[in-house]
Amino acid sequence: MIILVMLVFLVIIALEVPGLVKEKMWRELAAFAFLLFFGMALSIPQVLGLQVPSPNEPIEMIFKPFAEWLTPK
Amino acid sequence: MERVRISPLQGAMLLVTTITSTAIILLPGAIAGRDAWLATLGGLAVGLVMAVTISFLGQRFPGETIIEYTEILLGKYIGKTVSALFLTFFGYLAALTLWDFGVFISSSLLVGTPMMAINIIGILVATYTARYGLEVIARVNQIFLPLIIISVLLASIIVFTMPKTSLAHILPVLENGTKPLLAGTAKVADWLGEVIVLSMVIPFLYPQKHSRSVAMVSVLISSLILLLVSLVVVATFGDISPTLFFPFYSAVLLIEISRVLRLDVVITTIWIIGSFIKISFLLYILAHGTAQWFKLVKHNFLIMPLAVIILSLSLIILKSVAEYQSISLQISGYLLFISLVLPAFLLLTAIITGRTTGKKDVK
Numbered sequence: 001m002i003i004l005v006m007l008v009f010l011v012i013i014a015l016e017v018p019g020l021v022k023e024k025m026w027r028e029l030a031a032f033a034f035l036l037f038f039g040m041a042l043s044i045p046q047v048l049g050l051q052v053p054s055p056n057e058p059i060e061m062i063f064k065p066f067a068e069w070l071t072p073k
Numbered sequence: 074m075e076r077v078r079i080s081p082l083q084g085a086m087l088l089v090t091t092i093t094s095t096a097i098i099l100l101p102g103a104i105a106g107r108d109a110w111l112a113t114l115g116g117l118a119v120g121l122v123m124a125v126t127i128s129f130l131g132q133r134f135p136g137e138t139i140i141e142y143t144e145i146l147l148g149k150y151i152g153k154t155v156s157a158l159f160l161t162f163f164g165y166l167a168a169l170t171l172w173d174f175g176v177f178i179s180s181s182l183l184v185g186t187p188m189m190a191i192n193i194i195g196i197l198v199a200t201y202t203a204r205y206g207l208e209v210i211a212r213v214n215q216i217f218l219p220l221i222i223i224s225v226l227l228a229s230i231i232v233f234t235m236p237k238t239s240l241a242h243i244l245p246v247l248e249n250g251t252k253p254l255l256a257g258t259a260k261v262a263d264w265l266g267e268v269i270v271l272s273m274v275i276p277f278l279y280p281q282k283h284s285r286s287v288a289m290v291s292v293l294i295s296s297l298i299l300l301l302v303s304l305v306v307v308a309t310f311g312d313i314s315p316t317l318f319f320p321f322y323s324a325v326l327l328i329e330i331s332r333v334l335r336l337d338v339v340i341t342t343i344w345i346i347g348s349f350i351k352i353s354f355l356l357y358i359l360a361h362g363t364a365q366w367f368k369l370v371k372h373n374f375l376i377m378p379l380a381v382i383i384l385s386l387s388l389i390i391l392k393s394v395a396e397y398q399s400i401s402l403q404i405s406g407y408l409l410f411i412s413l414v415l416p417a418f419l420l421l422t423a424i425i426t427g428r429t430t431g432k433k434d435v436k
Contacts, residue, residue, distance in 0.1 A: 028367075028374065035378035046389065056404070062403075
Protein backbone atom coordinates (compact mmCIF):
# COMPACT_ATOMS: atom_id res chain seq x y z
CA MET A 1 0.00 0.00 0.00
CA ILE A 2 2.69 2.46 1.01
CA ILE A 3 4.58 1.56 -2.16
CA LEU A 4 1.47 2.34 -4.22
CA VAL A 5 1.09 5.75 -2.59
CA MET A 6 4.74 6.58 -3.18
CA LEU A 7 4.27 5.47 -6.77
CA VAL A 8 1.37 7.91 -7.15
CA PHE A 9 3.55 10.74 -5.86
CA LEU A 10 6.37 9.72 -8.21
CA VAL A 11 3.96 9.73 -11.16
CA ILE A 12 2.72 13.22 -10.23
CA ILE A 13 6.31 14.46 -9.96
CA ALA A 14 7.26 12.81 -13.26
CA LEU A 15 4.29 14.42 -15.02
CA GLU A 16 4.66 17.97 -13.73
CA VAL A 17 8.24 18.68 -12.69
CA PRO A 18 10.07 18.34 -16.06
CA GLY A 19 7.85 21.01 -17.66
CA LEU A 20 8.40 23.39 -14.76
CA VAL A 21 12.17 22.88 -14.76
CA LYS A 22 12.35 23.36 -18.51
CA GLU A 23 10.58 26.73 -18.26
CA LYS A 24 12.69 27.67 -15.21
CA MET A 25 9.65 28.35 -13.05
CA TRP A 26 11.33 28.05 -9.65
CA ARG A 27 8.64 29.87 -7.73
CA GLU A 28 6.02 27.51 -9.21
CA LEU A 29 8.21 24.54 -8.37
CA ALA A 30 8.47 25.66 -4.74
CA ALA A 31 4.68 25.98 -4.45
CA PHE A 32 4.26 22.59 -6.10
CA ALA A 33 6.72 21.00 -3.67
CA PHE A 34 5.00 22.64 -0.71
CA LEU A 35 1.57 21.29 -1.70
CA LEU A 36 2.99 17.87 -2.52
CA PHE A 37 4.67 17.63 0.89
CA PHE A 38 1.42 18.69 2.51
CA GLY A 39 -0.36 15.94 0.59
CA MET A 40 2.27 13.42 1.68
CA ALA A 41 1.94 14.52 5.31
CA LEU A 42 -1.81 13.90 5.09
CA SER A 43 -1.83 10.64 3.15
CA ILE A 44 1.19 8.61 4.28
CA PRO A 45 0.24 8.46 7.99
CA GLN A 46 -3.22 7.24 6.93
CA VAL A 47 -1.72 4.43 4.88
CA LEU A 48 0.48 3.45 7.81
CA GLY A 49 -2.63 3.25 9.98
CA LEU A 50 -1.83 6.24 12.19
CA GLN A 51 -4.51 8.58 13.50
CA VAL A 52 -4.60 11.84 11.55
CA PRO A 53 -6.53 14.62 13.27
CA SER A 54 -9.58 15.72 11.29
CA PRO A 55 -9.86 19.36 10.23
CA ASN A 56 -13.25 19.27 11.88
CA GLU A 57 -11.76 19.24 15.37
CA PRO A 58 -10.94 22.97 15.54
CA ILE A 59 -14.20 23.78 13.74
CA GLU A 60 -16.14 21.72 16.26
CA MET A 61 -14.47 23.56 19.12
CA ILE A 62 -14.81 27.11 17.79
CA PHE A 63 -18.41 26.86 16.60
CA LYS A 64 -19.78 24.83 19.50
CA PRO A 65 -21.60 27.83 21.06
CA PHE A 66 -23.25 28.57 17.70
CA ALA A 67 -24.51 24.99 17.39
CA GLU A 68 -25.71 24.88 20.99
CA TRP A 69 -27.61 28.10 20.51
CA LEU A 70 -29.49 26.50 17.61
CA THR A 71 -30.15 23.12 19.22
CA PRO A 72 -33.51 22.84 20.92
CA LYS A 73 -33.24 21.78 24.54
CA MET B 74 -2.99 33.36 -16.86
CA GLU B 75 -4.74 31.83 -19.77
CA ARG B 76 -7.65 33.62 -21.39
CA VAL B 77 -10.80 32.08 -20.01
CA ARG B 78 -14.28 33.35 -20.69
CA ILE B 79 -17.62 31.97 -19.66
CA SER B 80 -21.03 33.48 -20.29
CA PRO B 81 -23.27 34.66 -17.42
CA LEU B 82 -25.63 31.78 -18.20
CA GLN B 83 -22.81 29.26 -17.84
CA GLY B 84 -21.73 30.95 -14.61
CA ALA B 85 -25.22 30.79 -13.16
CA MET B 86 -25.61 27.15 -14.20
CA LEU B 87 -22.31 26.26 -12.56
CA LEU B 88 -23.44 27.90 -9.34
CA VAL B 89 -26.79 26.10 -9.39
CA THR B 90 -25.06 22.75 -9.85
CA THR B 91 -22.57 23.55 -7.10
CA ILE B 92 -25.30 24.41 -4.65
CA THR B 93 -28.04 21.94 -5.51
CA SER B 94 -26.17 18.77 -6.47
CA THR B 95 -25.34 17.88 -2.88
CA ALA B 96 -28.21 19.79 -1.30
CA ILE B 97 -30.87 17.73 -3.13
CA ILE B 98 -29.57 14.52 -1.58
CA LEU B 99 -28.61 15.74 1.89
CA LEU B 100 -31.51 18.21 2.07
CA PRO B 101 -30.13 20.73 4.59
CA GLY B 102 -33.57 22.01 5.60
CA ALA B 103 -34.73 18.59 6.76
CA ILE B 104 -33.29 19.25 10.22
CA ALA B 105 -36.29 21.56 10.77
CA GLY B 106 -38.73 18.63 10.40
CA ARG B 107 -42.10 19.74 9.08
CA ASP B 108 -40.84 23.29 8.74
CA ALA B 109 -38.22 22.39 6.15
CA TRP B 110 -39.95 24.51 3.53
CA LEU B 111 -40.01 27.53 5.87
CA ALA B 112 -36.34 26.97 6.65
CA THR B 113 -35.63 26.98 2.93
CA LEU B 114 -37.34 30.35 2.58
CA GLY B 115 -35.34 31.68 5.55
CA GLY B 116 -32.18 30.36 3.98
CA LEU B 117 -33.12 32.07 0.74
CA ALA B 118 -33.22 35.44 2.54
CA VAL B 119 -29.73 34.90 3.96
CA GLY B 120 -28.53 33.53 0.63
CA LEU B 121 -29.65 36.66 -1.22
CA VAL B 122 -27.71 38.81 1.25
CA MET B 123 -24.60 36.74 0.53
CA ALA B 124 -25.19 36.94 -3.23
CA VAL B 125 -25.51 40.74 -3.08
CA THR B 126 -22.37 41.07 -0.93
CA ILE B 127 -20.32 38.94 -3.31
CA SER B 128 -21.55 40.77 -6.40
CA PHE B 129 -20.95 44.22 -4.89
CA LEU B 130 -17.40 43.16 -4.10
CA GLY B 131 -17.12 41.84 -7.65
CA GLN B 132 -18.24 45.18 -9.05
CA ARG B 133 -15.66 47.06 -7.01
CA PHE B 134 -12.91 44.73 -8.15
CA PRO B 135 -13.98 43.52 -11.59
CA GLY B 136 -10.64 42.06 -12.65
CA GLU B 137 -9.67 40.43 -9.36
CA THR B 138 -10.74 37.31 -7.53
CA ILE B 139 -11.50 37.29 -3.83
CA ILE B 140 -7.95 36.05 -3.15
CA GLU B 141 -6.50 39.13 -4.85
CA TYR B 142 -8.79 41.83 -3.53
CA THR B 143 -8.58 40.59 0.03
CA GLU B 144 -4.91 41.44 -0.20
CA ILE B 145 -5.61 44.84 -1.80
CA LEU B 146 -8.09 45.64 0.97
CA LEU B 147 -6.35 44.33 4.07
CA GLY B 148 -2.70 44.74 3.23
CA LYS B 149 -0.10 42.07 2.66
CA TYR B 150 0.02 40.13 5.91
CA ILE B 151 -3.56 40.27 7.17
CA GLY B 152 -4.78 39.95 3.59
CA LYS B 153 -2.73 36.82 2.99
CA THR B 154 -4.07 35.29 6.20
CA VAL B 155 -7.69 36.02 5.34
CA SER B 156 -7.35 34.82 1.75
CA ALA B 157 -5.73 31.64 3.09
CA LEU B 158 -8.97 31.18 5.06
CA PHE B 159 -10.91 31.36 1.80
CA LEU B 160 -8.57 28.83 0.18
CA THR B 161 -8.90 26.39 3.08
CA PHE B 162 -12.66 26.88 2.78
CA PHE B 163 -12.63 25.82 -0.88
CA GLY B 164 -10.44 22.84 -0.02
CA TYR B 165 -12.64 21.91 2.91
CA LEU B 166 -15.76 22.14 0.74
CA ALA B 167 -14.19 19.94 -1.93
CA ALA B 168 -13.17 17.36 0.66
CA LEU B 169 -16.62 17.44 2.23
CA THR B 170 -18.26 16.98 -1.18
CA LEU B 171 -15.99 14.04 -1.94
CA TRP B 172 -16.84 12.54 1.45
CA ASP B 173 -20.57 12.98 0.78
CA PHE B 174 -20.10 11.35 -2.61
CA GLY B 175 -18.25 8.38 -1.13
CA VAL B 176 -20.68 7.94 1.74
CA PHE B 177 -23.74 8.03 -0.51
CA ILE B 178 -22.39 5.58 -3.08
CA SER B 179 -21.00 3.20 -0.45
CA SER B 180 -24.24 3.16 1.51
CA SER B 181 -26.77 3.02 -1.33
CA LEU B 182 -25.22 1.48 -4.42
CA LEU B 183 -21.90 -0.23 -3.77
CA VAL B 184 -22.57 -1.49 -0.27
CA GLY B 185 -19.41 -2.93 1.23
CA THR B 186 -16.98 -1.23 -1.14
CA PRO B 187 -14.40 0.72 0.84
CA MET B 188 -15.02 4.43 0.61
CA MET B 189 -11.42 4.97 -0.41
CA ALA B 190 -11.96 3.17 -3.74
CA ILE B 191 -15.02 5.29 -4.57
CA ASN B 192 -13.30 8.53 -3.57
CA ILE B 193 -10.22 7.71 -5.64
CA ILE B 194 -12.37 7.19 -8.74
CA GLY B 195 -14.29 10.40 -8.01
CA ILE B 196 -11.19 12.52 -7.61
CA LEU B 197 -9.50 10.97 -10.66
CA VAL B 198 -12.35 12.01 -12.95
CA ALA B 199 -12.53 15.44 -11.34
CA THR B 200 -8.77 15.99 -11.69
CA TYR B 201 -8.91 15.03 -15.34
CA THR B 202 -11.72 17.52 -15.99
CA ALA B 203 -10.25 20.31 -13.88
CA ARG B 204 -7.01 20.19 -15.88
CA TYR B 205 -8.96 21.15 -18.99
CA GLY B 206 -10.06 24.37 -17.36
CA LEU B 207 -13.13 26.31 -16.45
CA GLU B 208 -14.64 26.55 -19.92
CA VAL B 209 -14.77 22.78 -20.26
CA ILE B 210 -16.35 22.34 -16.83
CA ALA B 211 -18.90 25.04 -17.67
CA ARG B 212 -19.83 23.37 -20.96
CA VAL B 213 -20.08 19.88 -19.44
CA ASN B 214 -22.34 21.38 -16.85
CA GLN B 215 -24.50 23.04 -19.51
CA ILE B 216 -25.32 19.59 -20.80
CA PHE B 217 -25.92 17.93 -17.46
CA LEU B 218 -27.73 20.55 -15.38
CA PRO B 219 -30.95 20.43 -17.47
CA LEU B 220 -30.93 16.64 -17.06
CA ILE B 221 -30.52 17.01 -13.31
CA ILE B 222 -33.37 19.52 -13.06
CA ILE B 223 -35.71 17.50 -15.28
CA SER B 224 -35.16 14.31 -13.32
CA VAL B 225 -35.69 16.08 -9.99
CA LEU B 226 -38.94 17.58 -11.31
CA LEU B 227 -40.15 14.25 -12.68
CA ALA B 228 -39.28 12.36 -9.51
CA SER B 229 -41.02 15.02 -7.39
CA ILE B 230 -44.18 14.91 -9.48
CA ILE B 231 -44.32 11.13 -9.29
CA VAL B 232 -43.82 11.14 -5.51
CA PHE B 233 -46.57 13.75 -5.14
CA THR B 234 -49.04 11.57 -7.03
CA MET B 235 -48.54 8.59 -4.74
CA PRO B 236 -51.55 7.89 -2.52
CA LYS B 237 -49.79 8.23 0.84
CA THR B 238 -48.18 11.56 0.06
CA SER B 239 -50.11 14.54 1.36
CA LEU B 240 -49.25 18.18 1.68
CA ALA B 241 -51.30 18.19 4.90
CA HIS B 242 -48.14 16.81 6.55
CA ILE B 243 -46.60 20.27 6.58
CA LEU B 244 -49.00 21.23 9.35
CA PRO B 245 -48.70 22.18 12.17
CA VAL B 246 -46.26 24.97 11.45
CA LEU B 247 -43.61 25.66 14.11
CA GLU B 248 -44.79 22.84 16.36
CA ASN B 249 -41.43 22.64 18.19
CA GLY B 250 -40.81 26.37 18.48
CA THR B 251 -38.43 28.45 16.45
CA LYS B 252 -35.13 26.69 17.27
CA PRO B 253 -35.46 23.87 14.69
CA LEU B 254 -36.50 26.46 12.12
CA LEU B 255 -33.42 28.57 12.88
CA ALA B 256 -31.18 25.52 12.68
CA GLY B 257 -32.71 24.59 9.33
CA THR B 258 -32.30 28.15 8.09
CA ALA B 259 -28.62 28.09 9.07
CA LYS B 260 -28.09 24.82 7.23
CA VAL B 261 -29.86 25.95 4.06
CA ALA B 262 -27.98 29.25 4.22
CA ASP B 263 -24.64 27.47 4.52
CA TRP B 264 -25.38 25.62 1.29
CA LEU B 265 -26.51 28.75 -0.50
CA GLY B 266 -23.33 30.38 0.84
CA GLU B 267 -21.46 28.34 -1.75
CA VAL B 268 -22.39 31.27 -3.99
CA ILE B 269 -19.07 32.63 -2.70
CA VAL B 270 -17.32 30.58 -5.40
CA LEU B 271 -18.70 33.20 -7.78
CA SER B 272 -16.13 35.62 -6.36
CA MET B 273 -13.47 33.45 -8.01
CA VAL B 274 -15.33 33.36 -11.33
CA ILE B 275 -16.38 37.01 -11.79
CA PRO B 276 -13.14 37.98 -13.63
CA PHE B 277 -13.94 35.28 -16.23
CA LEU B 278 -17.54 36.36 -16.80
CA TYR B 279 -18.16 38.04 -20.10
CA PRO B 280 -20.08 40.34 -20.35
CA GLN B 281 -19.39 41.14 -16.74
CA LYS B 282 -22.18 43.60 -15.94
CA HIS B 283 -24.57 40.72 -15.31
CA SER B 284 -22.62 39.35 -12.34
CA ARG B 285 -25.21 40.52 -9.81
CA SER B 286 -28.10 38.88 -11.63
CA VAL B 287 -25.99 35.72 -11.96
CA ALA B 288 -25.57 35.62 -8.18
CA MET B 289 -29.22 36.41 -7.39
CA VAL B 290 -30.73 34.13 -10.02
CA SER B 291 -28.60 31.15 -9.09
CA VAL B 292 -29.44 31.51 -5.41
CA LEU B 293 -33.12 31.90 -6.28
CA ILE B 294 -33.26 28.87 -8.59
CA SER B 295 -31.31 26.73 -6.14
CA SER B 296 -33.71 27.64 -3.32
CA LEU B 297 -36.73 26.91 -5.52
CA ILE B 298 -35.36 23.43 -6.25
CA LEU B 299 -34.65 22.92 -2.54
CA LEU B 300 -38.13 24.17 -1.67
CA LEU B 301 -39.71 21.64 -4.03
CA VAL B 302 -37.57 18.79 -2.71
CA SER B 303 -38.27 19.67 0.91
CA LEU B 304 -42.02 19.80 0.21
CA VAL B 305 -41.75 16.36 -1.38
CA VAL B 306 -39.88 14.97 1.60
CA VAL B 307 -42.19 16.48 4.22
CA ALA B 308 -45.30 15.43 2.29
CA THR B 309 -43.94 11.88 2.22
CA PHE B 310 -42.40 11.45 5.66
CA GLY B 311 -43.86 14.19 7.85
CA ASP B 312 -41.81 14.86 10.94
CA ILE B 313 -39.55 11.83 10.69
CA SER B 314 -37.57 13.47 7.91
CA PRO B 315 -34.79 14.80 10.22
CA THR B 316 -33.82 11.21 11.07
CA LEU B 317 -33.17 10.31 7.43
CA PHE B 318 -29.74 11.07 6.06
CA PHE B 319 -30.77 10.99 2.39
CA PRO B 320 -34.45 12.03 2.66
CA PHE B 321 -35.15 12.65 -1.02
CA TYR B 322 -33.51 9.37 -1.95
CA SER B 323 -35.70 7.54 0.58
CA ALA B 324 -38.78 9.26 -0.85
CA VAL B 325 -37.90 8.24 -4.41
CA LEU B 326 -37.24 4.66 -3.24
CA LEU B 327 -40.95 4.46 -2.41
CA ILE B 328 -41.99 5.07 -6.00
CA GLU B 329 -43.90 2.21 -7.50
CA ILE B 330 -45.64 2.69 -10.85
CA SER B 331 -47.33 -0.61 -11.70
CA ARG B 332 -44.22 -2.78 -12.28
CA VAL B 333 -41.65 0.04 -12.41
CA LEU B 334 -39.55 0.08 -9.26
CA ARG B 335 -36.20 1.42 -8.13
CA LEU B 336 -36.37 4.84 -9.74
CA ASP B 337 -33.70 5.75 -7.18
CA VAL B 338 -31.18 5.02 -9.93
CA VAL B 339 -32.21 8.39 -11.37
CA ILE B 340 -31.29 10.10 -8.13
CA THR B 341 -28.00 8.24 -7.93
CA THR B 342 -27.17 9.44 -11.43
CA ILE B 343 -27.93 13.04 -10.48
CA TRP B 344 -25.73 12.62 -7.46
CA ILE B 345 -22.77 11.17 -9.36
CA ILE B 346 -22.91 13.78 -12.15
CA GLY B 347 -23.55 16.69 -9.79
CA SER B 348 -20.80 15.74 -7.35
CA PHE B 349 -18.38 15.19 -10.19
CA ILE B 350 -19.00 18.65 -11.64
CA LYS B 351 -18.92 20.24 -8.20
CA ILE B 352 -15.63 18.61 -7.25
CA SER B 353 -13.98 19.51 -10.57
CA PHE B 354 -15.19 23.08 -10.27
CA LEU B 355 -13.96 23.44 -6.69
CA LEU B 356 -10.66 21.82 -7.60
CA TYR B 357 -10.20 24.27 -10.47
CA ILE B 358 -11.05 27.24 -8.25
CA LEU B 359 -8.76 25.97 -5.50
CA ALA B 360 -5.84 25.60 -7.93
CA HIS B 361 -6.52 29.00 -9.47
CA GLY B 362 -6.76 30.65 -6.04
CA THR B 363 -3.65 28.90 -4.74
CA ALA B 364 -1.69 30.07 -7.78
CA GLN B 365 -2.84 33.64 -7.12
CA TRP B 366 -1.99 33.31 -3.44
CA PHE B 367 1.57 32.29 -4.28
CA LYS B 368 1.58 34.82 -7.19
CA LEU B 369 2.29 32.18 -9.84
CA VAL B 370 1.71 32.58 -13.55
CA LYS B 371 0.09 29.18 -14.15
CA HIS B 372 -2.05 26.91 -12.05
CA ASN B 373 -2.56 23.66 -13.94
CA PHE B 374 0.36 21.87 -12.33
CA LEU B 375 -1.13 22.50 -8.87
CA ILE B 376 -4.25 20.46 -9.59
CA MET B 377 -2.74 17.04 -8.97
CA PRO B 378 -1.07 17.82 -5.62
CA LEU B 379 -4.28 19.55 -4.51
CA ALA B 380 -6.30 16.51 -5.60
CA VAL B 381 -4.12 14.33 -3.37
CA ILE B 382 -4.72 16.69 -0.46
CA ILE B 383 -8.48 16.71 -1.04
CA LEU B 384 -8.58 12.92 -1.33
CA SER B 385 -6.65 12.43 1.91
CA LEU B 386 -8.81 15.00 3.68
CA SER B 387 -12.02 13.37 2.44
CA LEU B 388 -10.96 10.12 4.10
CA ILE B 389 -10.37 11.65 7.54
CA ILE B 390 -12.81 14.55 7.57
CA LEU B 391 -15.67 12.59 9.16
CA LYS B 392 -15.78 9.06 10.48
CA SER B 393 -19.44 8.30 9.97
CA VAL B 394 -22.81 9.64 8.98
CA ALA B 395 -23.71 9.79 12.68
CA GLU B 396 -20.72 12.05 13.32
CA TYR B 397 -21.82 14.30 10.47
CA GLN B 398 -25.30 14.59 11.91
CA SER B 399 -23.95 15.43 15.37
CA ILE B 400 -21.62 18.21 14.22
CA SER B 401 -23.43 19.46 11.12
CA LEU B 402 -24.42 22.70 12.87
CA GLN B 403 -20.83 23.42 13.84
CA ILE B 404 -19.88 22.91 10.19
CA SER B 405 -22.68 25.28 9.20
CA GLY B 406 -21.27 27.84 11.59
CA TYR B 407 -17.87 27.58 9.92
CA LEU B 408 -19.27 27.75 6.38
CA LEU B 409 -21.47 30.72 7.27
CA PHE B 410 -18.57 32.52 8.94
CA ILE B 411 -16.54 32.27 5.73
CA SER B 412 -19.33 32.93 3.25
CA LEU B 413 -21.35 35.54 5.14
CA VAL B 414 -19.27 37.27 7.84
CA LEU B 415 -15.94 37.58 6.01
CA PRO B 416 -17.31 38.96 2.69
CA ALA B 417 -19.52 41.40 4.61
CA PHE B 418 -16.46 42.54 6.53
CA LEU B 419 -14.51 42.91 3.27
CA LEU B 420 -17.29 44.93 1.68
CA LEU B 421 -17.45 47.20 4.71
CA THR B 422 -13.69 47.75 4.55
CA ALA B 423 -13.97 48.49 0.84
CA ILE B 424 -16.72 51.05 1.40
CA ILE B 425 -14.93 52.76 4.31
CA THR B 426 -11.53 52.96 2.62
CA GLY B 427 -13.16 53.63 -0.76
CA ARG B 428 -10.79 51.19 -2.47
CA THR B 429 -11.73 49.95 -5.90
CA THR B 430 -9.90 48.91 -9.02
CA GLY B 431 -12.61 50.69 -10.93
CA LYS B 432 -13.78 50.17 -14.46
CA LYS B 433 -11.00 48.07 -15.83
CA ASP B 434 -11.40 46.17 -19.06
CA VAL B 435 -12.14 42.50 -18.75
CA LYS B 436 -8.94 40.53 -19.15
